[in-house]
Amino acid sequence: MPWRKHPSPYRTWVSEIMLQQTTVAFVIPYFERFMKKFPDIRALASAKEEEVLALWAGLGYYLRAKNLLLTAKKIVAEHGGAFPDDFDSVISLPGIGRYTAGAILSIAFQKPYPVLDGNVSRVFSRLTAQNKTQGRLWEMAEKFLDRESPGDWNQALMELGATICAPENPHCGRCPAAFSCKAFKAKTQNLFPAPKIKKPFVKLNWNFLWIEKGEKALLWKRGESEKLLKNHWGLPEVGQINAEVGALLKSGMHTITHHQIRVRVYQGSLNEKNPAPAKWAPKRDLSRFLVSSLWKKCLPEGN
Ligand code: SF4
Numbered sequence: 001m002p003w004r005k006h007p008s009p010y011r012t013w014v015s016e017i018m019l020q021q022t023t024v025a026f027v028i029p030y031f032e033r034f035m036k037k038f039p040d041i042r043a044l045a046s047a048k049e050e051e052v053l054a055l056w057a058g059l060g061y062y063l064r065a066k067n068l069l070l071t072a073k074k075i076v077a078e079h080g081g082a083f084p085d086d087f088d089s090v091i092s093l094p095g096i097g098r099y100t101a102g103a104i105l106s107i108a109f110q111k112p113y114p115v116l117d118g119n120v121s122r123v124f125s126r127l128t129a130q131n132k133t134q135g136r137l138w139e140m141a142e143k144f145l146d147r148e149s150p151g152d153w154n155q156a157l158m159e160l161g162a163t164i165c166a167p168e169n170p171h172c173g174r175c176p177a178a179f180s181c182k183a184f185k186a187k188t189q190n191l192f193p194a195p196k197i198k199k200p201f202v203k204l205n206w207n208f209l210w211i212e213k214g215e216k217a218l219l220w221k222r223g224e225s226e227k228l229l230k231n232h233w234g235l236p237e238v239g240q241i242n243a244e245v246g247a248l249l250k251s252g253m254h255t256i257t258h259h260q261i262r263v264r265v266y267q268g269s270l271n272e273k274n275p276a277p278a279k280w281a282p283k284r285d286l287s288r289f290l291v292s293s294l295w296k297k298c299l300p301e302g303n
Contacts, residue, residue, distance in 0.1 A: 030056070085111065107155060115158065203260050210300055
């Protein structure tokens, strides 16, 4: 993994944020592009949000990218551009919770802080053959932490969960912890951890307008109060602007978290001069503004 080479607080932090809810294989090319464009905290802190979001396009959960930028600015303003190395400062940074703080401090600074992600939780549940609360799992992570090499220990645990102690059919024959694993001994590995109750899907209908003027298309800035893709540039929705709704150009399904969205895009023609908050953007350059993968399904062929 590229972030394991030349580990630094900055590289560890960016990789940990990218890896949230996303697989290693998917993250690697994003990480490499990000490091090429923003090789250190100062380079990131001086970037425009638009540039950061463009590099994030396709990774989803865009709040993560916005928080990276906010955090880089904060580190430059309050810590002279050096990543802080104490827990209270790290956890107060935007987008950083207990897991990410523990990962940065242990891997990049060799400080004795544990980590607990889904993979580590699964290993602990199976080792003890118990469904434990988050609080009890953190206590275990704290208790078993190797204080001499906390970074190696945490990465080994996470990797054990990711590669050997797989959610379905774990490879117990290759597991270095099998000798002390209660679930393995009782052949109850697949009972732990207890399955999470999934949130039911919320179904939504989004109807957008494709409005062109020569080589440009009309984009609309989604508001702060939007539930999804807030503050993102997108296509205007039917009803947001004064426009005629014409032929259906495209339709499809898109999923964001537990929202299942039926998307339809209609040809539109504008009845007002300067709708706001909107802008005309060159059609060949739309991917600079439309960062969510949703828009790939919406743009008419050839755009
Ligand atoms: S023995 Fe099997 S179930 Fe137990 S920790 Fe190892 S891989 Fe997981």
